[in-house]
Each structure stands twice: as structure tokens, then as C-alpha cells.
Amino acid sequence: MAQDSTASPSTAPLAGKVAVVTGSGQGLGLAYAQELARQGAAVVINDVDQEIADRAVAAIAAAGGQAVAVVAPVGSTETATALVQGAVEAFGRLDVLVTNAGVLRDKSLLKMTDEDFDLVIQVHLRGTFTCAREAYRYFKDNGVAGRIITIGSPTGQYGNFGQTNYAAAKAGIVGMVRTWALEMKKAGVTANAVIPVAATAMTETIPFFRSAVEADRRGEPMPEFFRKDLGFGNAADVAGLIAYLASDDAAGITGQAIGAGGDRLQVFSHPRPVVTEYRDGGWTFEALREQLPAILEGNLQPVGETLPPLPEELRPESATQQS
Numbered sequence: 001m002a003q004d005s006t007a008s009p010s011t012a013p014l015a016g017k018v019a020v021v022t023g024s025g026q027g028l029g030l031a032y033a034q035e036l037a038r039q040g041a042a043v044v045i046n047d048v049d050q051e052i053a054d055r056a057v058a059a060i061a062a063a064g065g066q067a068v069a070v071v072a073p074v075g076s077t078e079t080a081t082a083l084v085q086g087a088v089e090a091f092g093r094l095d096v097l098v099t100n101a102g103v104l105r106d107k108s109l110l111k112m113t114d115e116d117f118d119l120v121i122q123v124h125l126r127g128t129f130t131c132a133r134e135a136y137r138y139f140k141d142n143g144v145a146g147r148i149i150t151i152g153s154p155t156g157q158y159g160n161f162g163q164t165n166y167a168a169a170k171a172g173i174v175g176m177v178r179t180w181a182l183e184m185k186k187a188g189v190t191a192n193a194v195i196p197v198a199a200t201a202m203t204e205t206i207p208f209f210r211s212a213v214e215a216d217r218r219g220e221p222m223p224e225f226f227r228k229d230l231g232f233g234n235a236a237d238v239a240g241l242i243a244y245l246a247s248d249d250a251a252g253i254t255g256q257a258i259g260a261g262g263d264r265l266q267v268f269s270h271p272r273p274v275v276t277e278y279r280d281g282g283w284t285f286e287a288l289r290e291q292l293p294a295i296l297e298g299n300l301q302p303v304g305e306t307l308p309p310l311p312e313e314l315r316p317e318s319a320t321q322q323s
């Protein structure tokens, strides 16, 4: 990501703020950490891999930012505590938590093992829960109007073939955000979910995105079809939204799920009834048999994300669907 130098550390929008970004050794997390640092925040890099965490710290320092690494797997309360402590020990406080760490174990339902399910839930859902709980405890105890920025996925919003574990975790994260927005309101702490789409290690092997990833690797802009119609760009394209939600400007934004990728930004609705009907005495089997087909007509909800077809010239032979 381009590292424009910030005008002056004390006038930067996030000057004086301290952020923890989980899973920030590479990919989207690294881009978030770099943008938070570029806007003036000091950053705690977290990852499971010491080498990539050290490289991320060095990249931020080289661009004039401040960062330290805490290498530990998110999921446990111990790691969550170590991350909050790491921020306080290195930089004296904590203002922003971004729960970005993630893994995939994609398989269709009958092939998915208990281990596949548990690992994805452990890192994404439990990792978000334990880190948010520790951060919120710190914010409340210290009177900090903190920011909790969680990471969802289109899969959590729409469902996706082969991602039972990931869909559960990502939909669960948005469910927690709605709950935390209510619980944290009085303390002035916000909780939001960002729904990213970007070329990273997680997505660049998907054939559907191949021509965009290859253009990016050649240093060329990704085709407009990807950046606009699919909302697919690179990690830096999502980072501005993370830094904005971390800023004082976003004090009034909480409980939201906001999508970002390429040139696209999307505010997601929360689930709400699309039709409401009443029947005196309640809905018996017989009443449903008689009336439900007509009620559902035109109101059955689609599942899965409907992507526009790839234009011929952007189609790799093997691209059939987004995984």
C-alpha cells in the first residue's frame, strides 16, 4: 500500500490513539494497520507467525509509524488479555480494536469435520468475542470512548457453498455487533462490522478473480468490472473505512455492517420481516396449509450472493463460481 507521509503526527486524525489489529502480519490486517498508522495511531500487530509480524512492524516503522508485535493465536482469553496489555505497555492506552484474524477450512457439509468447524469458530467467532470483551473491559474501566471494528464476510451475509463453519462465524460476528451496539452505547463505545472483499492470500487462488489478481501483480489497475461490479480490489481499498470507523468522526456510527472493496461501499440492512400477517387464535398447521403459499408468493428470500457473469475477456477457462 502507498505510504503517504502524514502531515504532522499531532494533527493526524488518529494522533494519540492506540489500535490493536489481530491477524495483521499480512493481507487485509496489514493494510488496516498501515492505514491506522498513516492516520497517526500507534499499532499493535498480532499474528501467529513471528516473521511476518516483525516484517509488518518494520514496514510501519519505515513509513514513519509506530508499531509493536504481539505474537499469539487469537481465540483464547489469554491472548485477548495479552493484546490489551501489549497496547498499554507499549503505548500507554488502547482506543481501537480490529478483530481481523482468520482462517478458512472450506468443505461441503458432509465432508466438514468437527476440527474444521471448531478451528474456524475458534479463530473468527471466539477470537472476536474474547478480544472485544477484553477491549471493552479496558474501555469501560478507563472511560475510553473506544472503537470495536469486527470483520464479517459476504458469506456471513448471504451464505456460500462449502462454508458452513465460516458462514456461522461471520454471521455470528454481525449478530454480536448488533448486541454490543446496544450494550456499549452508554459507555460511548461503538461496535461495527466491516464486510471486506479484496485480493489476499485468502482469495487470490479463486479462479473467478484470477484476471484481477494478475493485473494487480503486474502493477496495473484491476479491470473496472472487478472494482465496480464485484467490489473487488486490493487490501488498501478497504483500509480507509477501518481508519474512518476508528476516528472521532465516526462516534455516532454503531451496530452497522458496512461493505467495502474496490470502488464499492455498501451499507447492509439488518434482517427484518418482509411480510407480517396476523390470524386470530394463531397459526395452526391447517391455517398455514391454506394461507402460507399465498403469503410466501413473491416473498421467498434468495440465498447466496448472485454475482454478475464474468465478461468473456476476463474469464479464465476454469472459472465457474466464486468459492
Ligand SMILES: NC(=O)c1ccc[n+]([C@@H]2O[C@H](COP(=O)([O-])OP(=O)(O)OC[C@H]3O[C@@H](n4cnc5c(N)ncnc54)[C@H](O)[C@@H]3O)[C@@H](O)[C@H]2O)c1
Pocket: 022, 023, 024, 025, 026, 027, 028, 029, 046, 047, 048, 049, 072, 073, 074, 075, 099, 100, 101, 102, 103, 123, 124, 151, 152, 153, 154, 195, 196, 197, 198, 199, 200, 201, 202, 203
Ligand atoms: N480477502 C477477502 O476478500 C475477505 C473477504 C471477506 C472477509 N475476509 C476476512 O478478512 C480477514 C483477513 O483476511 P485476509 O484475506 O487478509 O486473509 P489472510 O489469510 O491473508 O490473513 C489472515 C491473517 O490472520 C492470521 N491468523 C490466522 N489465525 C490466527 C490466529 N489464531 N491468531 C492471530 N492471527 C491469525 C494469518 O496468519 C494471516 O496473517 C479474515 O477475517 C477474513 O475472513 C476477507
